[in-house]
Amino acid sequence: MAGGDQPAGGDLLLTAVRGQRRRLAGGVVGAICHQGGEALVPVLIGVIIDRAVATGATSGLLAWLGALAADFVLLSLGFRFGFRVTVNAAEWAGHDLRLRVAARVVDDRGGAETGRLAGELTNLATSDVRRASGVNLVMPGGTAGLAGLVVAAVALLNVSIVLGLLVLLGSPPLLWLSHLLGRPLERRSAVEQERAARASGVATDLATGLRVLKGIGAEDAAVGRYRRTSQDSLAATLRAARAQAGFDGAVLVLNGIFLAVVALLAGRLAARGEISIGGLVTAVGLAQYLLSPLGMVTNVIGQFAQARASATRIAAVLGARPAVAGGQADPVAHPRGRLRIDGLACVDGLRGVDLDVAPGELLGLVVTDPDATGALLRCLARERDPDAGVVELDGVSLADLPPGEARRLLLVAAHDADLFAGTLAENVASGLAADGPAAFAAADARTRAATLSSALAAAGADEVARALPDGVDTQISEFGRSLSGGQRQRVALARALAADPPVLVLHEPTTAVDTVTEARIATGLRELRRGRTTVLVATSPTLLAVTDRVVVLDGGGVRADGTHRHLLDSHADYRAAVLA
The missing domain is CATH 1.20.1560.10 (ABC transporter type 1, transmembrane domain)
Structure with missing residues (x-):
């Protein structure tokens, strides 16, 4: 049942x-x-x-x-x-x-x-x-x-x-x-x-x-x-x-x-x-x-x-009631990555949010209310259904898709994502879009090395691998407790990047790393996701500086829209949020 x-x-x-x-x-x-x-x-x-x-x-x-x-x-x-x-x-x-x-x-x-x-x-x-x-x-x-x-x-x-x-x-x-x-x-x-x-x-x-x-x-x-x-x-x-x-x-x-x-x-x-x-x-x-x-x-x-x-x-x-309804629509055959949010509302922080993200765009999203952030991420991740409004991917409502298919197309990577017991390579491979570790193991050695290398480098997790005794083959304890907070965060980011979904939503992916590493991650992230739709829900100026544009959500709705530099110059609340 x-x-x-x-x-x-x-x-x-x-x-x-x-x-x-x-x-x-x-x-x-x-x-x-x-x-x-x-x-x-x-x-x-x-x-x-x-x-x-x-x-x-x-x-x-x-x-x-x-x-x-x-x-x-x-x-x-x-x-x-x-x-x-x-x-x-x-x-x-x-x-x-x-x-x-x-x-x-x-x-x-x-x-x-x-x-x-x-x-x-x-x-x-x-x-x-x-x-x-x-x-x-x-x-x-x-x-x-x-x-x-x-x-x-x-x-x-x-x-x-x-x-x-x-x-x-x-x-x-x-x-x-x-x-x-x-x-x-x-x-x-x-x-x-x-x-x-x-x-x-x-x-x-x-x-x-x-x-x-x-x-x-x-x-x-x-x-x-x-x-x-x-x-x-x-x-x-x-x-x-x-x-x-x-x-x-x-x-x-x-x-x-x-x-x-x-x-x-x-x-x-x-x-x-x-x-x-x-x-x-x-x-x-x-x-x-x-x-x-x-x-x-x-x-x-x-x-x-x-x-x-x-x-x-x-x-x-x-017999527990499902958190979200299961849609029956056919999967999007060739997803372009156009994300559209129309009138999205939730009792815990969102009131009529309208947002349009173009295919391949790297969008920064600054949300001033933590409750609104959580509500938005849960709706995008299909962990709950909105009280009103719709989230569409390439013209298809996420609510009409089976939840698993919706998450394959639109992946939300939380900043506090857990790791699994296993090697570092297995953790990163578990994010692969096809069949996870099984597909990773079946690929030839050169493909495995390329996949790991690009994801680890973009996330700054290659430094983590070099610091471990057996590199990417080092065993990681349950929940990644054998790693520091910054190391866990970088490995989790590499796993999300390895999945390579049509739309990737990252929530504060660099809160536990130093500024030098954060700058390297920002550059690597932009290069690796070039041509793929990416939404950065963050307040880090380093990350927001590499985005194509930034949208500010305040009071449950969109309050500002522009480039990072433009908003710094013209929007006092934005300046206070990202430079605090």
């Missing part, structure tokens, strides 16, 4: 079970063989006592002992086969669920990440998926448990109609009561998973921003925040554990009382002579055996309660 129509948690569990029905069928067969064999053990022992031991027939005793041995072989093989197939079903169901969650999170239309930290999504894709897919692990056992109850009831009917009816009529109310006892467990498990996911998200944020936190001396505040979140998670976990313990204890007591009644009634019938000694042994053995199937069925109830809570959280992500 791509999002928008939220499935219920129960429906998601049903889908997870149906998807593994073939494996589960094998698991059920194996589990029934095991449980049926277990139920037959006291029955065979009772028969041995009545027909072999009591009569002293050696041949009969050996025959029934052989039957008992064959039964043990059957139940052993059934358990091994059923358990192996069931585990496979649970693992495959978990794999399928993780793929669905991952597909929704990376969906071009976005929305799944709204209101959720990265660590929360990670927790959901691991812990919640494990619990939800775990229903496949207990379903065969539960089914076999029901079959075991039927076999035991039939065997007891053969011994005594009263005993058989007691099991047949007493088991359903017992299981229904167990279901009612499992409801508090479901509610508390949902809270436990939510709090655990939140703690995971805060921990991920803390680890990601550790260098920044140390730089501003905010370690204690961050640790305090995590401690409070972790304590909330611990409290929820303890409440869920108490609910689990209460459920297990109550079920054990109910099962014990029920089985004690069966055993006492069997003893009373034997004392009256209504059943034989072998029948008494069978009845008592079956009473003890019934602990296993009853436990298996009630375990399904408890596991289902926890799985449904996790499935509901998964369903909320799968």
Whole structure:
């Protein structure tokens, strides 16, 4: 499901079970063989006592002992086969669920990440998926448990109609009561998973921003925040554990009382002579055996309660409303790069913005309001739909294109873009317009070297490569934490330049570099993007000086338009913004 129509948690569990029905069928067969064999053990022992031991027939005793041995072989093989197939079903169901969650999170239309930290999504894709897919692990056992109850009831009917009816009529109310006892467990498990996911998200944020936190001396505040979140998670976990313990204890007591009644009634019938000694042994053995199937069925109830809570959280992500609508228009065959913004408005800073960027133009855009900057970049990047107005590329509205296609044609490179774990070359290659690293790896060595060299040089990242021990083959840690802020920014800029989109929007790409490097980047940027439409959203005079023209957005709309030199001479607000 791509999002928008939220499935219920129960429906998601049903889908997870149906998807593994073939494996589960094998698991059920194996589990029934095991449980049926277990139920037959006291029955065979009772028969041995009545027909072999009591009569002293050696041949009969050996025959029934052989039957008992064959039964043990059957139940052993059934358990091994059923358990192996069931585990496979649970693992495959978990794999399928993780793929669905991952597909929704990376969906071009976005929305799944709204209101959720990265660590929360990670927790959901691991812990919640494990619990939800775990229903496949207990379903065969539960089914076999029901079959075991039927076999035991039939065997007891053969011994005594009263005993058989007691099991047949007493088991359903017992299981229904167990279901009612499992409801508090479901509610508390949902809270436990939510709090655990939140703690995971805060921990991920803390680890990601550790260098920044140390730089501003905010370690204690961050640790305090995590401690409070972790304590909330611990409290929820303890409440869920108490609910689990209460459920297990109550079920054990109910099962014990029920089985004690069966055993006492069997003893009373034997004392009256209504059943034989072998029948008494069978009845008592079956009473003890019934602990296993009853436990298996009630375990399904408890596991289902926890799985449904996790499935509901998964369903909320799968059914998250997309951040932007997905268009169906055909891709622009030969994009020229003409960008037109008409009446663009957003509640968070834009009011009727009109802008026309010619193909191949290098435009500087100075926005005095940070909220307006963010709103404009999100609309251009198709991270949100504007409240009014339209953004067109070569006469086609971006809203009419699939979000992924729109971003391929118009790339917005944020100034704080993250890097990935891998080599510097792989990070730059991930921006290639075709198939990213795969296309880069398939190209010949000379093409790879030329692509890297031009992008790195224009971004000033060639100096970064020379400073690293293995050059472009140096491994970079997750989020680029092994690099300085300026180095990360230059590598991210090289990645955007390597993508070579028809329209490239760069947001403050040189805030973390020195003035000499910035001047070199400005020159390299103009040369590399010559003939390709580029928009520089920046206030750096060095960058704005190489643009063809500059547009000033102030108060939510266009306030000035001209060359950098002209605006410096004639526009006081512009001068204040770029020379401050």
